[in-house]
Amino acid sequence: MTPQQPQPQDRGPLGPAAGDAPRPRRVEGVDAARALAVFGMLTVHLGVGSLGLAGLAGEDAAEAFHGLTRGRSSALFAFLAGLSLALMTGRTVPLRGWELRRPIARILVRALALALLGGFLDLLGAPVAVILTYYAGFFLLALPMLPLGAPALAAIAAAVALAGPQLSYLIRSGMAGDDVREDSIGGIADLLLTGYYPAATFMAFVAAGMAVGRLDLHSARVRLGLAGAGAGLAALGYGGSWLLLHPLGGLDRIAADLAGEHGAAMAAPMRTWAEEQLGEMHGQVPVDSPSWLLIASPHSGTTFEAVGAVGSSLLVLAACLVAAERARAPMYPFAAAGAMALTVYAGHILVMASEGMSHMDTAPFRWELFVGTALVLCTLWRLLLGRGPLERGLGRLADAGASLVPDQEPPAARRR
Template sequence: MAQNRSDDTAAPSSGAAPARVRIDGIDAARALAVFGMFVVHLGVDSMGVLSPDDYAWDLHDITRGNSSALFAFLAGISLAMMTGRTRPVAGDELRRSTVRILARSVLIGLLGLLLDMTGVPVAVILAYYAGFFVLALPLLRLRSGALWAVAGVLAVLGPPLSLLLRGTVFPAEPRTSSLTSLTEFFLTGYYPAVTFMAFMAAGMAVGRLDLTSTAVRLRLLAAGAGAAAFGYAGSWLVLGPLGGTERLMDLRSRETLGVPLARIEDPALVEELRFAVNDEAHSISGQVPTDSWWWLGINAPHTGTTFEIAEAVGQSLMVLVVCIWLCERFRRTMYPLTSVGRMPLTVYAGHILVLAVVIAFQGYDYHTPWLLEGFLLGSLVFAVLWRATVGRGPAESVLGEAAGAAVTLVEERRRRNG
């Protein structure tokens, strides 16, 4: 285990569990989440090692949606790390932790809005991310079992509730930026809270476990495999044997051709409808359409269905366990990756700003081969050099200082008023 002090661990209060060492595998997983978003944001035409005809789309499909889900899942782990790990903080320490989290949320949200104003064609997650931290505050007292229950309820009830509300009360409107309203934040945006809070709660549940335990890791690995299998198999059952795909094809046939699917005799036209439904499913960015309940049977990334949530949480669990194992056995080799993971906010915000500069010089047709590799290599070099010479990432340092100042201010006011 890497013996580095955790930046995510709050100073223990009297009677609390002592602060523990940093788990480098969490940092490595964070780096993969950030790099996965690089892949999606820069696109397949920005790859050099791969090409659109040679596995580039496969990599894009693997990272799309799953990277942002992993990012939120790891944010939940960070929250648990900041608030007592296996022993949730209470009393004065809970109050101080709440102030720290709120201060961080405000700054992260402001940074997200500023990045959105650059006009970069990226759905910036940070404003959502800040809101997720605020929504998670009532969960800070809960232990792992209760947090898993919360994640399960959100995963099962959230998708149908979202479809019902969006279909009747809160219809989606054209998006002009990453986040413009509370409706977008909760239901209709790129990263709706009704979906992503399931990832946050699951991450908090994991963060409340003893991740240094081999038995715990094996259980998480098995649970991850099981959840991912459920996401795949459940969707296959609903869309295949239960006829979900054919129902959606029939819906699109009636809309576009004016006839039910059963009356179409041309096999080629049937396959075109099947392709259109599958393409629509994989083009969703946030939530499924509201014209059929059968959409809840898909498991494509960014769809916010129960099957997609299960699959994404399962993959996140497996990525986390594998990263922990690799970092314990190949610490030096993983050093560049963990360096990026120690400053994810800096690297994420940095890639948006650099992309804004690229667009300013080249326009929106900026996709050139090897651009992605340049962003990845640049991030790794920057993170390694900064970590070796300075330590904590610049954005992370600002957040830490601001959070500490907010706690000091609140405590001083309490003493004066007490």
């Protein structure tokens, strides 16, 4: 028999994970997809006015591009984090028992470091809902799922997508308070239910990514399956929502609930207002009408959004996996940026804070400048220095944490 060669492996959420030598090579397509996720989030943070596309192809094209990236980019980011968790804990054969302890130690260290970094970036005052602290919470919530295989993880993703938004709606209906947030995250309630990236929805993306990470991503059959499943889920989530809202009257029911005792006199203006609000969600839907749960708008936190966003994530991943193999040179800068996603993400917030930028600014080509600079700098850095600066530091911290865990099960424990 020919000895089995080590399979390529990504080394961790938001960048390379420190691991025991020898380190398997990275999955370039996963890195490329991660770069697209970060660049999509930049589109939202910098705003429509930052796009030179508006001057080249018109405002409608810029608005369409902005709408395409909003919500889906952060979902893709979480999906790829889950995928990387699976890749760093055994790939197609999940680690279990004692051999899982060192990876868990690394994940715990990463979670703490990301929480601290997210808190620091929040203090800078950039008008950005920083996702890193949420990520730390997602990693902790994902720990019990690490020993599971693809079918179980896919079932968990489906369960969270189906039940999470409905439970969130019921719980939030009984909660006092408003939705105004001064920081990106204010506590456990924000992490689970009321934040910009609530676990009630986002753990569906993480679990789905973990399920995909348990598959053979180098198999053409798997990639075709990912693309087909992605197209089907996107059609089900976004198409199903449109059908229920428009032909089947979901928007009219929202308007009727909002109009209340004012009846038909206020139904028409309330419907117009509800349509305007579809693109203004910030993590979850209002609790003044259960029909809000039928929408699939970005950051609405509904089942339809979760299903559609998982579908779009699968499509992006499948495309990037193929492109990274068939067009290695053109895709290399994207893979380099994706391998340094944490550095790029933190760096753009630092620049925005120092320059006083916001999504309301109207100076065009800022997004293209950010993306172009990131692609050039990350490519040069990777060619000359290897791992990104924040990724290198995070990897060393994770190594230090893992070194505290014995690499073998004690003999007394093995005899029991």
